[in-house]
Amino acid sequence: MHEDIERVLITRSMIQRRIAQLATVIANRYKDGLVVVPIMSGSIIFVADLIRQLPMKLRVDLISVFSYNVTKNHKPMLHKDIGTQLKDKDVLIVDDILDTGDTLKFVKERLSLCCPASLGTCVLLNKTEQFSDFSGFFVEKDDFVVGYGLDYDGYYRNLPYIAVLKKELQDAVH
Numbered sequence: 001m002h003e004d005i006e007r008v009l010i011t012r013s014m015i016q017r018r019i020a021q022l023a024t025v026i027a028n029r030y031k032d033g034l035v036v037v038p039i040m041s042g043s044i045i046f047v048a049d050l051i052r053q054l055p056m057k058l059r060v061d062l063i064s065v066f067s068y069n070v071t072k073n074h075k076p077m078l079h080k081d082i083g084t085q086l087k088d089k090d091v092l093i094v095d096d097i098l099d100t101g102d103t104l105k106f107v108k109e110r111l112s113l114c115c116p117a118s119l120g121t122c123v124l125l126n127k128t129e130q131f132s133d134f135s136g137f138f139v140e141k142d143d144f145v146v147g148y149g150l151d152y153d154g155y156y157r158n159l160p161y162i163a164v165l166k167k168e169l170q171d172a173v174h
């Protein structure tokens, strides 16, 4: 176990099982194709596993947003925009974790300007029970989680499971 980690919250096999379930539901909803828009960088591992379970013809186009900072005073800011035409396409935004909802709201507003046929959201973790069309797991608001794409200070994205950061470090990010 790494020095900053308090405990494992969601194991690798739990994540894989849940992704298979989500993929089944998403595949039923979007039979005729899809543009998947992952929000960088937290969703990289999740989206890589998710799209490999999706059978339909799909494209992936990344968007990058600065959304989280130590003081939490900033609003989300666009860092890298998408390059694909979304007009009349079914679009699914994918993010690692939904907290206040500011990030997803920002990206949804941005992409809705491109006039997609539909605009859905899929998050691996949901902290607040804010609305997302697809959510993997609900987690405690007070736990700062890392692993499986989620970072602390840029680290721990490579952990194959979701873990809770030690409380003394959590105080620094909240």
Ligand code: 5GP
Pocket: 042, 067, 068, 095, 096, 097, 098, 099, 100, 101, 102, 103, 104, 127, 143, 144, 145, 146, 150, 151, 152
């Ligand atoms: P929101 O805009 O919904 O408040 O925050 C979403 C973003 O905040 C996520 O994309 C993620 O980058 C970051 N975030 C929120 N909670 C956590 C957490 O517990 N751990 C990590 N690593 N990032 C988080």
Ligand code: MG
Pocket: 039, 040, 041, 042, 043, 067, 095, 096, 097, 103
């Ligand atoms: Mg993020």
